[in-house]
Amino acid sequence: MSSLSLSRLAAALAASGTCLAAVGQSTPPAPAPAASAAPAASATAGTSPSADATRLPMVTVTGNPLRSDELIAPTSVLAGDGLVVGRGATLGDTLSGLPGVSASGFGPNASRPVIRGLDGDRVSVLSNGGSAFDASSLSFDHAVPIDPLVVERLEVLRGPATLAHGGGAVGGVVNAIDNRIPRSPVRGVGGSAELRLGGANGERGGAALVEAGDGRFALHADAYGRETDDLRVPRYTPIEDGTPLAPTDRVRNSASRASGGALGASWTFAGGHLGASVDRYDSRYGVVAEPDVTIRMARERAAVSGEWNRSDGPWRSLRVQASRTRYVHDEIEGSGEVGTRFSNRGDEARIDLEHAQLGPVRGVVGAQWEQSDFAALGEEAFVPGTTTRKASAYAVEELRWSLGTLAAGVRVGRERVASAGDASGETPRFGAPSQRRFSPSSVSLSQRVPLGAGWALEGTLGQHERAPTSFELYADGEHAATGAYERGDPSLGLERARHLELAATWRSGEDRLRAGLYTTRFSRFIALEATGAEVEGTPEYAFRAVRARLSGLEIDGRHALPRLGGWTLALNGKFDLVRGTDRDSGEALPRLPPWRASLGLEAASGPWQLRIGADHAARQDRVPATDVPTPSATLVNLALSRRIAWGAADALWFLRLDNAFDTLATNAVTVRTVRELAPLPGRSLRTGIRLAF
Secondary structure, eight states: OOHHHHHHHHHHHHHTTOOOOSSOOSSOOOOOOGGGSOOEEETTTEEEOOTTOSSOTTOOOTTSTTOOSSOSSOOEEEEHHHHHHHOOSSHHHHHBTBTTEEEOOSSSSOOOEEETTBOGGGEEEEETTEEOOSSTTTOTTSOOSOOGGGOSEEEEEOSGGGGGTOTTOSSEEEEEEOOSSOOSOOEEEEEEEEEEEETTTTEEEEEEEEEEEESSEEEEEEEEEEEEOSOEEEEEOOEETTEEOOOEEEOTTOOEEEEEEEEEEEEEETTEEEEEEEEEEEEEEEOTTSTTOEEEEEEEEEEEEEEEEOSSSSEEEEEEEEEEEEEEEEEEOTTSOEEEEEEEEEEEEEEEEEEEEETTEEEEEEEEEEEEEEEEEETTOOSOOEEEEEEEEEEEEEEEETTEEEEEEEEEEEEEEEEOOSOTTSOSOSOSOEEEEEOOEEEEEEEEEEEETTEEEEEEEEEEEEOOOHHHHHOEEEETTTTEEEEOOTTOOOEEEEEEEEEEEEEETTEEEEEEEEEEEEEEEEEEEEEEEEETTEEEEEEEEEEEEEEEEEEEEEEEEEEETTEEEEEEEEEEEEEEEETTTOOBOSSOOOOEEEEEEEEEETTEEEEEEEEEEOOBOOOOTTSOOBOOEEEEEEEEEEEEEETTEEEEEEEEEESTTOOOOOOTTSOHHHHTTOOOOOSEEEEEEEEEO
């Protein structure tokens, strides 16, 4: 889709008087429960969504191939009012604060979800169940090209269901869902518009969405835009390369601008749909570690999707999906010249077949193929051009029996990673062209045992294999984002992990509780470790396979309080902890969040909803020798929202006060080079309104 066509689309939507929205429906949505009314902030990753936007009752998780409303492994869903009020500027910021979820954070503009201390390719980021095909897992300063403004639902999946999307996602799967390909009939014209102002970065943003149809054919169009200034923070002294700089209350070079849009169409019928969409995402943002460098990013994606359901026969549902993505970003020097260009061309196709129930067993089998062609050219190109091909088959089955519900998943695949070697005319560094082949396989098993009186026990056991990425195999160069000279190892084998999780859950009316323990042991964990040597004055780091262990605890609960006057009250809280150890060296694994605890009071009366919460992140002093401890911090946040009936339309207005006491806080998950330059946002007031018609 061309830039010109999208600019015309944006202009047309703006001319119609609508100012953007991401979560569009043809009819106004019903008010969300008070549980998802407001956001909370996290002292480990900035602004986060509602603390109670997880484990919603009777919710169908679309990323689960069985589309079940009863999930064994812990699954978080953020949608409705909780998503509208809790949107951050990035996917990581929006999800940070959910149980076990933090964010990498390279300043306010590049933030990727981190699940239970695992990041990179150990966490799959999907768009409508398909691969995102970007460069965000390569470097912390590379943003995920998915803007929360145009997402109507976010899911964080764990357990057997993740094997439908990749066997190496030991941490989990993040699925961002929109309605750019309408999957259900649309009658008449509807849409939504959203406007957002304020925040610590002075955000001016909004989105608009329109859908129209006659009950069979449906059209979708959306456009969005966002602009921010340099991030305002509590006054602090930034440190660059060990040298203190002048005190300031702004994070240098952290302003940003993003825009995009999409067109989609589908034919809907009684048994399913068939449709296609095209979209484009453009972004330009500063790199806080380098005061005169900006990143200019663009992604174009075309997708097709189809589904056919039937009530009899050996199979009940057939789903097909394919996409083509073209991604490019330029790192622009202060002179205006492009210093480095990264590009990624990705193609993907998948098919899912849900078979008829076989006694107490129901399930899905599927196959997936994808290819990505990655290239890096310029001064900071520390990886060669590579081509990665993957072909996989999977099955996810569910058994209802006397002891409850048993779910099992298995995935087998073949992968080929090929390096193009040294480009013609460049200084020899990557050697001759070469390739590696891998055959990863993964299996996961979960059991849920009801105990009565609302109690249940849950257990998950899994073994995962992940093929090393192209940069883990072939990197050889200075990486500005980490301040290190990184060397890959072409001889690396499969990363292997075994996972065990046990949890107790309880639910009674609006009250609920989940407490779980987990441990993941890696026999070969691919880690980036210091070698002790230097290359032209830059510390050398190498990718190595080590033994590692991550263990943790997660508690999440909600309790309804007695009514006070006309207000319904509820108390919610959560606690999470993860500890990671390199079992070869005995050191802590790098960039892990400290233990975190949150407590929030929610109140609702008629159209009004209020939330007051406090989020505490402890001091993180379990760090490797190359890092320094991160101080503890407690952030207090407030959110107020009101639903407004506006003729045939429905509006949601909100006001958010984040970090009310302007507390200085840093993100332990951020690399040290950026953590000392970019603390978390200071006190900020943000308001917005979303109109659905």
